[in-house]
Amino acid sequence: MIKRNPHLAKLNAGYLFPEINRRKREFLKNHPEAQLISLGIGDTTEPIPPYITKKLVKAAADLGTKEGYTGYGHEQGMPALRKKISEQLYNNQFKEEEVFVSDGSKCDIGRLQQMFGAAVTTAVQDPSYPVYVDSAVIIGQTGGYHPETMNYHDITYMPCKPENDFFPDLNQTPRTDLIYFCSPNNPTGAVTTRDQLTELVKFAHKNRSIIIFDAAYAVYIKDPNLPKSIYEIPGSREVAIELGSFSKMIGFTGVRLGWSIIPNELCYEDGTPVNKDWSRLTSTIFNGASNMAQMGGLAALDPEGLVEMQQMVTYYMENASILKQAFADSTYKVYGGVNTPYLWINFGKRRSWDIFEEILQDAHLVTTPGSGFGPAGEGFIRLSSFGHRENILEAANRLKSFLKSR
Numbered sequence: 001m002i003k004r005n006p007h008l009a010k011l012n013a014g015y016l017f018p019e020i021n022r023r024k025r026e027f028l029k030n031h032p033e034a035q036l037i038s039l040g041i042g043d044t045t046e047p048i049p050p051y052i053t054k055k056l057v058k059a060a061a062d063l064g065t066k067e068g069y070t071g072y073g074h075e076q077g078m079p080a081l082r083k084k085i086s087e088q089l090y091n092n093q094f095k096e097e098e099v100f101v102s103d104g105s106k107c108d109i110g111r112l113q114q115m116f117g118a119a120v121t122t123a124v125q126d127p128s129y130p131v132y133v134d135s136a137v138i139i140g141q142t143g144g145y146h147p148e149t150m151n152y153h154d155i156t157y158m159p160c161k162p163e164n165d166f167f168p169d170l171n172q173t174p175r176t177d178l179i180y181f182c183s184p185n186n187p188t189g190a191v192t193t194r195d196q197l198t199e200l201v202k203f204a205h206k207n208r209s210i211i212i213f214d215a216a217y218a219v220y221i222k223d224p225n226l227p228k229s230i231y232e233i234p235g236s237r238e239v240a241i242e243l244g245s246f247s248k249m250i251g252f253t254g255v256r257l258g259w260s261i262i263p264n265e266l267c268y269e270d271g272t273p274v275n276k277d278w279s280r281l282t283s284t285i286f287n288g289a290s291n292m293a294q295m296g297g298l299a300a301l302d303p304e305g306l307v308e309m310q311q312m313v314t315y316y317m318e319n320a321s322i323l324k325q326a327f328a329d330s331t332y333k334v335y336g337g338v339n340t341p342y343l344w345i346n347f348g349k350r351r352s353w354d355i356f357e358e359i360l361q362d363a364h365l366v367t368t369p370g371s372g373f374g375p376a377g378e379g380f381i382r383l384s385s386f387g388h389r390e391n392i393l394e395a396a397n398r399l400k401s402f403l404k405s406r
């Protein structure tokens with residue numbers, strides 16, 4: 001018999017999203033007639049648009065030919081895609097060697113933890129995407145869990161609440177090696193301003209920390225004054241890694257494609273470039289993103305693909321606005337839903353899982369409880385705008401009735 005990995009044993013209960021699915025299944029078992037609508041897990045629903053689909057189909061068909069077949073590729077990604085990501089999304093700021101293609105940003109988060117190891121200290125926004133904390137737990141960075149505070153001992157939680165405009169008070173934040181930061185934020189929907197991001201970059205410089213900037217929802221930013229990338233901030237190349245994803249950009253949640261940027265200037269204390277280790281780690285434990293997915297990524301960054309991407313984003317953002325409108329007559333405060341596909345609703349002193357259950361039982365809507373994203377999410381519910389329009393309209397009606405009955 002072998003001993004269980006003690007770090008895995010430290011993880012609290014189930015991972016948030018399977019837990020939501022478990023409760024949904026349980027509800028359906030007891031109410032098989034219910035027409036549930038999910039505003040819970042942020043998963044895209046609309047078909048991949050025609051230009052990109054055509055290229056994906058061609059990529060698959062080519063694999064069935066002698067001339068078109070390809071096997072293992074570059075672990076760091078197709079050179080053409082690395083180049084195109086830099087050209088189309090970063091004004092050509094990065095050399096090919098600074099861009100790494102992957103099977104999605106969640107997987108990159110896990111591999112980054114593996115690269116940095118157990119000895120580093122980590123700060124996260126509270127609330128935040130649960131993978132940052134859970135993967136830190138698995139790698140052994142976190143110490144024990146305190147159920148009363150819902151905190152892991154060695155993680156620094158940076159509260160992001162309405163009171164501080166969802167931006168942490170950096171004067172009160174101790175130094176850590178890594179800082180996970182997400183904008184547009186999952187779950188609060190807050191989009192960090194240029195001034196705030198400049199403050200964060202300065203803070204990282206002062207502390208010689210590395211920011212892991214999760215830009216999975218950057219394409220949803222329409223306000224030209226808001227930064228879509230941390231690299232719009234001077235000095236960020238020396239202190240930041242950026243993670244990007246095709247998942248919410250173009251409906252590749254199932255196709256699986258993402259990227260990371262690690263600029264050459266980002267170095268360890270001994271002067272070794274961080275991307276040297278990232279390239280090495282990638283070669284060792286990752287065999288590269290699927291060749292078909294990468295062809296899809298190339299298509300998404302063609303002019304035709306970029307148009308399709310914008311249409312998809314507009315569709316989901318109209319959904320967000322419909323859902324937001326449902327709260328117009330209610331006293332509950334709603335954040336997000338603009339420049340971001342998530343809405344973050346404050347239910348005051350109520351517990352998130354209680355509200356989740358109430359909305360599930362009374363309105364037959366699946367949501368995500370805010371406390372699943374960290375202690376500061378208690379009392380909030382997150383709504384996702386990813387959904388078919390007819391379902392979003394129906395969900396908005398049900399929400400209105402639910403809110404009226406309170």
Ligand code: PL4
Nearest residue numbers: 017041042104105106107129186216245247258
């Ligand atoms: C459910 C801030 C969703 N099973 O698809 P990826 O791996 O490129 O991106 C995942 C990701 C990365 N960064 C942020 C994200 O919000 C997400 C996806 N989050 C959500 O509802 O919060 C999907 C969650 C999925 C999961 O566990 O990631």
